[in-house]
Amino acid sequence: MTIASSSPPSRLPPGAAEGARTRPSTNRAKASEKPGDGRLAAVFLAPAMLGFLVFLLWPTLRGIYLSFTDFNLLTPAEWVGLDNYVRMVNDPIFWNSLWVTVEYVILNIGVQTVAALAIAVLLQRLTQSSVLRGIVLAPYLMSNVVAGIVWLWILDTQLGIGNEIIVGLGFDRIPFLADETWAIPTIAMINVWRHVGYTALLLFAGLMAIPNDMYEAAKVDGASEWRMFWRITMPLLRPVLAVVLIMTVIGSFQVFDTVAVTTDGGPANATNVLQLYIYDSAFGRFQFGYASAMSVALLVVLSAITILQYRLTRAGQTDLG
């Protein structure tokens, strides 16, 4: 009896079962509030709210407004209606940039998610070592710019140690970052290397929430590790995996720094990702109205993808409990 009564809470989020049993406690919580707590909470919330308004809401609204203007920053914005959007639709470089970005996202997310999942599962099933977890996270401690520069040197066609090794093995040099075919996959892999540890740890945290007794029960029933992965791990990890995917897809669409330090959009626009094109249009060519229009387009695309992902992966629902 004692065992039976202690088991439900372990399968439910902490406090969920208790909360269901003790609904009146809400009133007790209200009763425990002291005068002035609301104002104190407001004071604590104010900086975050101020940051949200100043750094997110206002720039977004202003960006949307500017997308309908011709604006060079130094003279007043001039209303041009949908001109920037018409130009965007007819701009082959915009479509090339969008396609290059999508290509990067697919490669980056595809490889990163599979690798991160594999690492997370191995960490969960094979070891409890926090040292190993730390090692997995190590590349994430480096900034994107530093990672980009380091890999740029390693992969340089003529001088890079990576290519020296390739030549030493008897193969031809590979222009990793200087060839149209290789450049985007290479940048995607640099970012996979940089981010896979962090993604793996997010998934690992999700795996830790799966009750161990499920695996034990499956083992008793004779299930293999492979079967347990597909029948227990994947279904129960789905909400976490969905949120991680949404986060990484949004992050991937915003790739900028790695490209800026390794290829700067070249060769021949082969790596001119959308963020770089937006940046160049705004700060290089002073076409802030057009850059804003492309930013709004990116916002719409990302919002649509996020909603779609959220729906398809049922990210808000859990199969636990």
Place this chain on the structure above:
Amino acid sequence: MRFRFRTVGALAVALALSLTAGCAQDGGTGSSSNTVTYWLWDANQLPAYEACAKDFEKQNPGLNVQITQMGWDDYWTKLTASFIAGTQPDVFTDHIQKFGQFADLQVLEPLDDLGIKDSDYQPGLAANWIGQDGHRYGAPKDWDTVALFYNEKMAQDAGLTGEQLGNLSWNPKDGGSFEKAIAHLTVDKNGKRGDEPGFDKNNVKVYGLASKGGGYADGQTQWSSFAASAGWSYTDKKRWGTEYQYDDKTFQSVIKWFFGLAKKGYMAPLSDYNSQSNEGNVQVAAGKAASSLDGAWMISTYAGFKGMKIRTALTPEGPTGKRATMMNGLADSITKNARNKAGAKKWVKYLASNECQTTVGRSGIVFPATPDGTDAAVAAYEKKGIDVSAFTEPVADKKDFTTFSYPITGYAADVQALMEPAMEDIYGNGKPVSSLDQTNDQINLILSQ
């Protein structure tokens, strides 16, 4: 509780105020009525300008020059941001590539009252900084030309003397003696030279000429010397042209020949080039290329290569019977909203003076714009054992040489943005040079707006 709430509230307000104050201080240039703020990007030149500032402050008691140096990329980004935020420096080092855009944006202060005379500076330098409205926006600061840097040992191994390399000629049909020299300097992994039977162009150990990339819209240290010595010019007018001429058949034949050097294996392919990790000078320093076309601002860099003797040669004579090299120069500009405009004008006048330019020349880093400053620089280079005649001769020799200026037009950033991928497509992807017709049309359409 009441006390704690007030305390927290007061702290929050204090924090907000300190942040606001901090922003104002940070964003500002820290200038006051007796301070002139000055930005430049070249760390090598910083000591020389600090010396100028010291002299200037002595001559102008009460005025204080605050110099800020930052790298090339950061420089332009921060300058743009500073114009927007109203925290721009009083004076900044300006580049001709950016000048057209700044003039369009009307962020520069006219300098007509400084008394800048063309005759006080090397030919053409002062005139470059006059806008389409007829006002002067820059005071000449320094100049540079382009020449061929080469590894003396590799040249000797190839049996080429300095005199031979300084007397080359070229043409777009067979490349002339220049192509022959570059081919002979090229060595494959089997030790065969580029002009020898059995040369393996796919396994080159040392390229005759380093890659400097596609050259954007100007090709300053890539193809500009060849195009100009073939009689081509960027635009329909010397300055503030309204039409580019990248669709010109002569120009396209030059480009076809020049990038064709890479196809033959004599020049490093585009895939070997990276502006961040493997510039032309790096390829020479690493022993992967025997020569590189580069600008005078790189003299000290090439001279500093350890265990390597680097010499310089004139650019080759072209089909016009003349040699050509781009003569470019920087200037000092005052921002329209400078806080200390009076002080800024005094400082710029001093920067453009023979006095400051001679001080800068003595540092042996750059060729100042005044003839005396140039002489001081030549003497300083000589003292260091560096022969700079390949850079100075074109300026002095009006008979056999053509010096030409960087293209000065509006929409420079748009022109660069369109030409960069177009040239890389030809160099790296083998796209036909006739594709430049379409790019040229796009550029001229922008210019006609």
